[in-house]
Amino acid sequence: MDKQFRFINTPLEGLIKIERNSISDHRGYFSRSYCKEELKEIGCNESIAQANFTLTRKKGSIRGMHFQYPPHSETKIVTCSRGKVIDIVIDIRKESATFLQWHAEELSENSHISLYIPKGFAHGFQTLTDDCQLMYFHTSLYEPKSEGVINAFDPLFKIEWPLMTTEISQRDYNSTFLDSKFKGIDIL
Numbered sequence: 028m029d030k031q032f033r034f035i036n037t038p039l040e041g042l043i044k045i046e047r048n049s050i051s052d053h054r055g056y057f058s059r060s061y062c063k064e065e066l067k068e069i070g071c072n073e074s075i076a077q078a079n080f081t082l083t084r085k086k087g088s089i090r091g092m093h094f095q096y097p098p099h100s101e102t103k104i105v106t107c108s109r110g111k112v113i114d115i116v117i118d119i120r121k122e123s124a125t126f127l128q129w130h131a132e133e134l135s136e137n138s139h140i141s142l143y144i145p146k147g148f149a150h151g152f153q154t155l156t157d158d159c160q161l162m163y164f165h166t167s168l169y170e171p172k173s174e175g176v177i178n179a180f181d182p183l184f185k186i187e188w189p190l191m192t193t194e195i196s197q198r199d200y201n202s203t204f205l206d207s208k209f210k211g212i213d214i215l
Contacts, residue, residue, distance in 0.1 A: 029048070030048065030065060031047065031048045031058075031059040031062055031065060032045050032046065032047060032048065032059075032062065032065050032066075033046040033048070034068065034069050034143075037130050037132070038125065038128070038130055039116065039118045039125045039128060039129075039130045039148075040118075040123065040124060040125055041070075041145040041148075042116055042118070042130060042142070042143070042144060042145065042148065043069050043142070043143040044132060044140060044141075044142060044143075045104070045140065045141040045142070045143055046139060046140055047059060047060070047139040047140070047141060048139075049139050058139055060104075060106055060141070060162065060164075061075065061104065061164055066104075066143075069143060070145075071102065071104075071143065071166075073102060073166040074166065075164045075165065075166060076165055076167055076168050077164075077165040077167075077168050077169060078162070078163065078164050078165070079163045079165065080108075080160060080161065081159075081160065081161045081163075082109075082158070082159070082160050083154045083158075083159045083160075083161075083194075084158055085154065085157060085193050085194050086154050086155065086157045086190065086193065087153065087154060087190040087191055087192055087193030087194070088153065088154045088192075088193055088194035088195065089151060089152070089153045089179050089188065089192050089194070089195045089199065090151055090152055090195075090196070090199065091115065091149070091151015091152060091176075091177075091179055091199065092115065092117055092149040092150060092151040092176065092177040092178070092179055092199075093149060093150055093151060093174065093175070093176055094119065094147075094148065094149040094150065094174075094175045094176075094177075094212070095167065095169075095170060095173045095174055095175065096173045096174075096175055096212060097173075097212065097213060097214060098173075099167050099168070099170040099173035100146035100147060100167065100212070100214050101146060101166050101167035102143070102144065102145050102146055102165070102166040102167075103142075103143075103150060103163055103164065103165055104141055104142070104143050104144070104163070104164040105134070105142045105144060105150065105161060105162070105163055106134065106141040106142075106161065106162045106163075107134035107135050107136060107138070107159065107160070107161050107162075108136055108160050108161065108162050109136050109158060109159060109160035110135065110136060110154060110155070110156040110157070110158055110159030110160065111133065111134070111135035111136070111154075111155040111156045111159065112133070112134050112135070112152040112153060112154050112155055112159050112161065113131055113132075113133055113152060113153050113155060113188070113189055114131065114132050114133070114134050114150070114151075114152045115129055115130070115131050115150070115151050115152060115153075115179075115186055116129060116130050116131075116132075116142065116144055116148050116149070116150050117148060117149040117177060117184060118147065118148055119147055119148065119149050119177070119209075119211050119212055120146075120147030120148070120211055120212065120214055121147075121210055121211030121212055121213045121214075122211065123211065126211055127183065127184070127205075127211075129184055129186060131186075131187075133155070134152075134161075135155075145214075146166075146214040147211075147212055147214040149175070149177045151179055151199075153188050153189065153190060153192075155189065175212075176198065176199060176202040177202065177205060178199070178200075178202045178203065178204050178205075179195070181204045181205055182204065183204065183205055
């Protein structure tokens with residue numbers, strides 16, 4: 028069987044861009060979004076516990092930066108199935124060589140690219156078009172008491188959001204900035 032995925036390392040160790048093979052004809056295309064066997068190649072040995080969709084209506088909206096504390100830390104595979112977003116990931120793993128560094132990838136319905144986001148990363152995105160839909164596969168169930176939020180505008184990161192912000196939840200907007208006491212999360 029031909030491989031359906033091509034794995035590309037990013038500057039953040041463990042954060043992997045997945046290029047999905049697509050088969051096209053006059054009707055459109057077919058593209059696999061998840062394959063347990065192929066994902067073992069990059070160390071994804073956990074089962075998917077939950078799959079979620081988001082729809083964000085307005086261009087310029089920001090969602091994030093979200094993560095879950097242990098013992099509910101999760102690996103995510105994120106795909107944009109409609110529209111176009113800039114997807115941002117921050118390494119918050121304790122003692123990581125890329126601790127507090129961030130990386131951006133443009134995801135769109137036409138790019139056939141997903142992001143493999145391991146445990147210990149905060150994740151968010153800004154919509155570059157109206158009506159963006161994202162699909163998430165999670166290796167852990169959502170646990171509200173374990174959810175963490177990093178402010179998307181924290182000056183520590185200097186994230187370069189490409190558009191003026193049009194919408195953001197009050198929870199995300201009002202989340203506090205990190206201080207020198209934040210030493211990262213231990214994902215073990």
